[in-house]
Amino acid sequence: MTSPEQIIEIVMDDKTYNVSKSKLIEKSDYFRALYSSGMRESAEDSVRLRGLSAPGLELVLEFINTSKVQVDNETLEDLIETASFLQVTSILKLLLSEIKQENCVELFKLSEVYGMHELRRACLKFMSCYYHPMLRRPEFRMLAANVREQIRDIRLKGTATLVAIGDFTHTCLDLANQDEPWSMLRYGEVEQRWKPLASNLPQDMINVRGYGSAVLDNYLFIVGGYRMTSQEISAAHCYNPSKNEWNQVASLNQKRSNFKLLAVSGKLYAVGGHCLGTVECYSPEQDWWTCVAPLPDPLAEFSACECQGMIYVMGGYTSKDRNTNVLRYCPASDAWSVFHSCSAHVRKQQMLSVEDTIYLVGGYTHELEARESGRRRLSQTEDMLTVQSYNVQTGEWLQLKENTSKSGPNLTCTLHNDGIYIMSRDVSLPTSQEHRVFLKYNIFSDAWEAFRRFPALGQNMLLCSLYLPNVL
Numbered sequence: 001m002t003s004p005e006q007i008i009e010i011v012m013d014d015k016t017y018n019v020s021k022s023k024l025i026e027k028s029d030y031f032r033a034l035y036s037s038g039m040r041e042s043a044e045d046s047v048r049l050r051g052l053s054a055p056g057l058e059l060v061l062e063f064i065n066t067s068k069v070q071v072d073n074e075t076l077e078d079l080i081e082t083a084s085f086l087q088v089t090s091i092l093k094l095l096l097s098e099i100k101q102e103n104c105v106e107l108f109k110l111s112e113v114y115g116m117h118e119l120r121r122a123c124l125k126f127m128s129c130y131y132h133p134m135l136r137r138p139e140f141r142m143l144a145a146n147v148r149e150q151i152r153d154i155r156l157k158g159t160a161t162l163v164a165i166g167d168f169t170h171t172c173l174d175l176a177n178q179d180e181p182w183s184m185l186r187y188g189e190v191e192q193r194w195k196p197l198a199s200n201l202p203q204d205m206i207n208v209r210g211y212g213s214a215v216l217d218n219y220l221f222i223v224g225g226y227r228m229t230s231q232e233i234s235a236a237h238c239y240n241p242s243k244n245e246w247n248q249v250a251s252l253n254q255k256r257s258n259f260k261l262l263a264v265s266g267k268l269y270a271v272g273g274h275c276l277g278t279v280e281c282y283s284p285e286q287d288w289w290t291c292v293a294p295l296p297d298p299l300a301e302f303s304a305c306e307c308q309g310m311i312y313v314m315g316g317y318t319s320k321d322r323n324t325n326v327l328r329y330c331p332a333s334d335a336w337s338v339f340h341s342c343s344a345h346v347r348k349q350q351m352l353s354v355e356d357t358i359y360l361v362g363g364y365t366h367e368l369e370a371r372e373s374g375r376r377r378l379s380q381t382e383d384m385l386t387v388q389s390y391n392v393q394t395g396e397w398l399q400l401k402e403n404t405s406k407s408g409p410n411l412t413c414t415l416h417n418d419g420i421y422i423m424s425r426d427v428s429l430p431t432s433q434e435h436r437v438f439l440k441y442n443i444f445s446d447a448w449e450a451f452r453r454f455p456a457l458g459q460n461m462l463l464c465s466l467y468l469p470n471v472l
Contacts (some may be wrong), residue, residue: 001369004245005020005021006020006021006022006045006464007019007020007021007045008021008024008045008046008047009045009046009047010047010049010061011046011047011048011049012048012049012050012052012057013054015452017048017057017061019061019064019065020065021035021091023064023065024191027064027088027090028064028086028087028088029086029088029089029249030085030086030087030088031047031086033384034047040235042336045152046077046292050407052081052082052085052119053078053081053082055075055078055079056075056077056078056079056080056081056083057079057082059075059079059082059285060082060083060086060088060091063083063088063090063091063094063198064088067090067110068127069091069094069303071094071095071098071103071446073102073103076103076106076110077093077106077110078115080092080095080110080124081114084116084452086112089109091120091221092119093118094385095107095119096118096119096122097122097331099122099126099209101130101133101134101137101173104123104126104127104134105123105127105134105137105139105140105142105150106139107119107123107426108123108124108127108143109172111123114190124151124154127140127151127198128151128152128154128242129155129156129243130240130242130243131155131217131219132153132217132284132287133282134151135285136285136286136287140217142284144196145368147201152217152364155217155218155242155447156175156218156467156469157467157469158241158467158468159467159470160416160417160465160466160467161187161464161465161466161467161468162186162187162189162416162421162463162465163186163187163197163220163464163466163468164184164185164186164187164194164423164455164461164462164463165183165185165201165460165462165464166182166455166460166461166462167183167207167459167460171238183198183200184197184198184201185326185455186468187453189416190469192451192452192453193453194453194455195396195428196276197244197468198239198245198246198302199446200246201246202237202246202248203242204233204235205222205235205237205246207227207228208222208225208226208227208233208460209225209226209227209228209257209460210225210226210257210258210274211223211224211225211257211462212224212225212259212261212270213261213462214261214262214263214268214299215263215464215465215466216266216267216268216284216438217284218241218242218466218467219238219239219240220238220239220241220279220464220466221236221237221238221249221261221267221268221282222236222238222239222462223235223236223237223252223261223270224236224252224255224256224257224259224270224273225257225290225362226257228232230253232254232256232257232264232274233257234252234254234255234256235248235251235252235451236248236249236250236251236252236282236389237249239466241467241468241469244263248429249282250282250287250288250289251289252270252280252289253280253290254273254276254278256270256272256273256276256278257273257274258273258300259271259273259274260272260302260303260305260313262304262305262306262311263306264306264309264311264331265309265331267282267284267331268281268282269280269281269282269292269311269315269329269391270282270289271295271304271311271329272295272298272302274300275298276298277294277296277297277298277299278291278294279291279292279293279294279295279329280292280300292331292334293334293335293336294336295313295327295331295336296327296336296338297318297319298318298319299313299315299316299317299318299323300316300317301315301317301347301348301367302314302315302323302347303315303316303346303347303350303351303360303363303426304318304351304355305351305353305358307353307356307357307358307392308353308355308356308392309331309396310328310329310330310331310392311328311329311331311338311350312326312327312328312329312353312358312392313326313327313328313329314326314327314342314346314351314390315342315345315346315347315348315349322345322347323345324341324343324344325338325339325340325341325342326338326339326340326341326342326390336354339392340395342397343367344365344366344367345365345366346363346364346365346366347364348362348363348364349361349362349365349388350362350363350411350413352413352414352415352420354415354443356391356392356393357389357390357391357392358389358390358391358392359387359388359389359400359420359443360389360390360453361385361386361387361411361420361422361441362385362411362422362424363411364407365386365388384404384405384406384407385402385403385404385405385406385407385411385424385437385439386400386401386402386403387400387401387402387420387424387441388400400441400446401448403425403439403441403448405437405439406424406437407424410422410424410425410461411437412424412461412463413463413464413467414464414465416465417465418443418444419440419441419442419443419444419449420443421438421439421440421463421465422434422437422439422440423437423438423454423463424437425437425461436454437454438451438452438453438454439451
């Protein structure tokens, strides 16, 4: 015959709870130590507890009896306090899988109070994965500034990786399933191969051209553009590499295409667009776009980038003339000013910045030469892949080392590690011969490096640099 299971009475205040002794020993380090101590209390059939909350004790005893527990924000502190006191470590481990946007700040605070280091690390990681949604929560904004900065920094850990978006075919791709259409690729620099990253872009992003793109807090934003039917759109989506997923965010106030999307000081700015001089600012804290000061004049085929917290706009055309001014926007004062005037007209360049230097990549540059009549004429340049630099402190322009490749109208580039990575695909008419470029310009050594593996793309191509989790 098996001996009947011994039941222990746990008494607290005026309440008594009956629990299996074997389960107490199995689930609680506190009771395991008590019943192996040889003390007088270890031989008794009841244990008196003091200083714990009744809701917390009932939740912990329910878990000891059933291996299940109800995690509720209102009783979260009671649960953690009691589980910590009775050393029910399996509850504390269970909480790691119960972290949600609604409770992670509270769990983080409690993990600090009760010295639960594993839970603290898990909460920080969770909040970094969902950084922008967390910014919208009042309790997150009440965290200390250094904690919020630490959470943001965690988003930038991992491996800096080149990522391409486009209408892919499978040439030059290392894909196991050749029938599956991939929409995003990552470049393995050691193997020098493109690998699938994420498939199935949101349906309303497919076949969209002329969109704006920017990386903010290690989220990739794709905003606006036009469909092949020439219908402009206002939708905005962001890719979160921490979760390898796409989400829709608030749409622009105005439909716009062929504009510039720039990340500046924790916000996004949608500048100009086809027949538009308006500018909108996106705040991830509110998930909303607001209108800010417009461009002095609507521009077409202009270039823009962020540099030291300011937005710089160069080149392009107004409705009347070529724009030879360098315009600067100050977010703090919400004002545009003419920063500089150029002796050349630029258009369709890609612009990037490193510290106080702006780099202009590709596009077209026309030198403006003075005539005796006082009017200026254009000196045409061929479509060669050039990189120019402009220092915003000194106003100095430099023509950097030229590449023999063509720039092409579909050039995309990004800053990645120590250089500017450039991709371009151009189809020359009438021969329909395709010209592909995948290059790196090293900004420190003024040298070019060519890569062989160019993924076969359609006309819709974007290159960017993201920090990917090391588990990908």
